[in-house]
Amino acid sequence: MxxxxxxxxxxxxxxxxxxxxxxxxxxxxxxxxxxxxxxxxxxxxxxxxxxxxxxxxxxxxxLGTILDGVPVTETGPAAAAGFAGRYFDACRSHPELPRLVFWEGLELTYPIDTDTRTARAALKSAELGAAVGELSGRDAASLLLTIVSLCHSWFASPNLGLIITGDDGDHEGRRRIVTATTEALTRGLLEGPAGG
Amino acid sequence: MxxxxxxxxxxxxxxxxxxxxxxxxxxxxxxxxxxxxxxxxxxxxxxxxxxxxxxxxxxxxxLGTILDGVPVTETGPAAAAGFAGRYFDACRSHPELPRLVFWEGLELTYPIDTDTRTARAALKSAELGAAVGELSGRDAASLLLTIVSLCHSWFASPNLGLIITGDDGDHEGRRRIVTATTEALTRGLLEGPAGG
DNA sequence: TCAATTTCCAACTAAACGTTTGGAGATTCG
DNA sequence: CGAATCTCCAAACGTTTAGTTGGAAATTGA
Structure with missing residues (x-):
């Protein structure tokens, strides 16, 4: 053999x-x-x-391509909400990924492969910002960070879900909150600095 | 002696x-x-x-009293935003707390002291819901979970901030996004199920 | 076919680690 | 004052752990 x-x-x-x-x-x-x-x-x-x-x-x-597999397909604020929902689903299908990101953040002093990952995140931010309408690079990046943070923490920190909402298994309910939060924030960012 | x-x-x-x-x-x-x-x-x-x-x-x-020290003082959506900002500041002053919550979630199969913490979280949810206006218990809990998740992940997972926004040290900028997100979500929840 | 090389393995090593032991010294109470 | 008890300590113990070594077995090429 x-x-x-x-x-x-x-x-x-x-x-x-x-x-x-x-x-x-x-x-x-x-x-x-x-x-x-x-x-x-x-x-x-x-x-x-x-x-x-x-x-x-x-x-x-x-982690190098963690964002790549999740497309942005709609336009307007629905683009951000749709992306958030799909990213949530991706995290649900592969809970080891958000967990690894949190282990990395807690256990290493500096992330791995930052050049590759920074470049890919910038692409996704730009894609999201363009689909949403007119978001600055900075706002698009903040929006993406908010989406990823909400998705990752639900799966990597289920203790919080259990303690605050009494349920760490209501994925559908949490998905709705994550997409609603994303759409609301996007509208706020589109309205300009008064919203932020 | x-x-x-x-x-x-x-x-x-x-x-x-x-x-x-x-x-x-x-x-x-x-x-x-x-x-x-x-x-x-x-x-x-x-x-x-x-x-x-x-x-x-x-x-x-x-972790037993992690929410207690942060008051809800305004009314309407500003109550949620204000609380979010103060909670963010509390996490910034004591970054060991969000870190311990994440270690707990990653390393234990069940959270510690859940009765105490669940009771205190319920009190804070109720306080927040009442200050905001008319939020159901469920919505108030989801809002609180969203606030806590955003604050905790910024401090426990700075690798993400670095990769997505290029900066894990812009606490002021992130604080603004967290409060804006909170206010936008709160408005959406007050508008009813169409918003969520 | 056989020698050289490579991949793979079982066993070993040294240090690290969580936990325990025997006893010193301080405190308390009769 | 002295015995009993308690707090604290240094050293030791047994197991775990990451990493290495010597060599077997498989593959390759002349």
Missing amino acids: AWDVEGTKRALLTAAVAEFSEKGFGGARIDRISERAGVNRERLYSYFGNKRQLFEAVLADQ | AWDVEGTKRALLTAAVAEFSEKGFGGARIDRISERAGVNRERLYSYFGNKRQLFEAVLADQ
Whole structure:
């Protein structure tokens, strides 16, 4: 049987995504990652270097294109609301992504792969701003940050939902609030500085 | 010199707040906590039991009254915006609090001290809903959750701010967006289901 | 076919880590 | 004043953990 270096790497990375998103850097264990991957731990060191480098590889692999897969399709304030709803759905389908972003923010002093991610975020901000109407770059970026923050915190901090609304499982209800918030903020931004 | 059991406990708890808010449960170290406190590690086990119980004591001590210190003073949508701004300021003054909430959400399967915290959140929701005008309990809770989520994620996930807006240090700018978002959402909720 | 190279593995290592132990010193009360 | 009790400490313990080593097995190319 042929060697499968790429397959082994991919298996390790997939296992590492699961382990780091669940436990963070400090709580993740090399043993568990190699067990989940069905690969010897020494292979992990050979391919990725050390635990910290593996974590950074996971963040780069998973977070680089986190915004790309969610399109902006409507126009006007509905564009922002629609995008927010789809981003919420994306987070619901892949809750490991918001979790990884929060682990990154809590455990690293500086984000990974900032050039790539900053560039992609700027593209999405511009796309959103154009679809909405006339938003400044700054306002569009703030709007995007608000959308992403609301979506991420619902999935990464379900304790808050449970304590404040008594329910961390009402995804539909929360989705409606997130889209309503987004549309309301967008209208406010379009009305100009008086609104902000 | 008299024994100071309460002082020793308080020193350990204070050191533990700092350590757990910075590193989370998985990354925190008992050695560092006892060093910061200037207290022998054995005292920690004697007073708190084990590392996990100390973490839970920290969460109960710090998060139980997190909303209480921020008043609702205006009326109408400005009440929500004003509260949001003050809550943002509280988070800025005590960034360990949003961080601890996120560590709790990521590292525990169920929040600590939920009865106390749920009761206090319900009081604050009711206070906010009444000040704003006529908001249902459910809407008021959703509004409160939105405010808290926006404030917490700015401080616990500064990586996002850096990547999306290019600046994780513009607290004033972000504060304006949070208050504007809050006011816009509040107006939308007051207008009824068409808004949500 | 065989030597060289590469991928992969089991076992090992040293340090880190949470927790416990034996006892010193301080306090309290009879 | 002295015994009992309590608070506190330094050192030790057993386990966990990240990372490394020596070598087996598979692959490749001459």
